[in-house]
Amino acid sequence: MFDDKKDDIFLSRWVNGDLSPEELNEFQSHPEYEYYMKILAGADTLDLTEYDVDTALRNIKSNKQTSSNKTSKPVIKLWPYLAVAASIVIILGLFLFNTNDSFATSYGEQLTVILPDGSEMILNAKSEASFDKNNWDANRNISLEGEAYFKVKKGSKFTVTTKNGDVSVLGTQFNVQSQASFFEAVCYEGKVSVTSKQENTILTAGKAYRNITNTPPEHWTFVAQEPSWITNTSSFRSVPLHYVFKELEDQYNISINIKNPDININTIYTGTFPNNDMNIALKTVFSTLGLQYQLLQNGKTVVVEN
Structure with missing residues (x-):
């Protein structure tokens, strides 16, 4: 179980992709998951320029040789790194204090x-x-x-x-x-x-x-104990047909294209279809309506022909 207070390396394992499928699934259902995702995404956008130590030392020595009469010490500008640190603090603040x-x-x-x-x-x-x-x-x-x-x-x-x-x-x-x-x-x-x-x-x-x-x-x-979609079945009781089509699209990430203008999408429909088998779902709905359909090769478009 995810507990960032008890498992100090849990988040580092998550960032490195080392969680088991079970751990990842449980973490994704945790209320704080979205915040960790936002923090990670924000950190990824920071442009952290690497500091070339060797080049800096050479420049310091060169400046010392050409300015031997000067007694002032070389100054290393830290503001770019302070700005980066401040950016990280701001990002963390935005997400940690976001109440939604x-x-x-x-x-x-x-x-x-x-x-x-x-x-x-x-x-x-x-x-x-x-x-x-x-x-x-x-x-x-x-x-x-x-x-x-x-x-x-x-x-x-x-x-x-x-x-x-x-x-x-x-x-x-x-x-x-x-x-x-x-x-x-x-x-x-x-x-x-x-x-x-x-x-x-x-x-x-x-x-x-x-x-x-x-x-x-x-x-x-009604007499049911819970909604049917909880167990992967969409059920409809006297609803206009276009709501049934939308549910098919939402469950299977498809687009239903009605070719025949005579098909009335406000026809009242009562029935069910499974949410875990697209072929059976399409057959169940369209055979009930007496309609012919074709699933295109892209697997994403259903053309209703008559």
């Missing part, structure tokens, strides 16, 4: 983050979240873009803020998804308060809320 923790996932990636109070946040693919760690005890507030599942320890008010609405709890398990004009909150345990642009509502365990722009807000009940 930010996390982001790439295509098909999940990231588990243990929050300062022991609560757990799991980010789905192509999602971003940030919070103020130094003010966490007084203000448990997380800004989210994308999708995340939360297991919240009991304590002060815990709020997930998105551009489409907020979800607040005291201690519970819930999922929030917010992207473009789509906002959804699902409560798996306890009780959550949802505030959107359209309405305020309370969700208890087994209840869900969704709001999509230009459609009436939806409420429904």
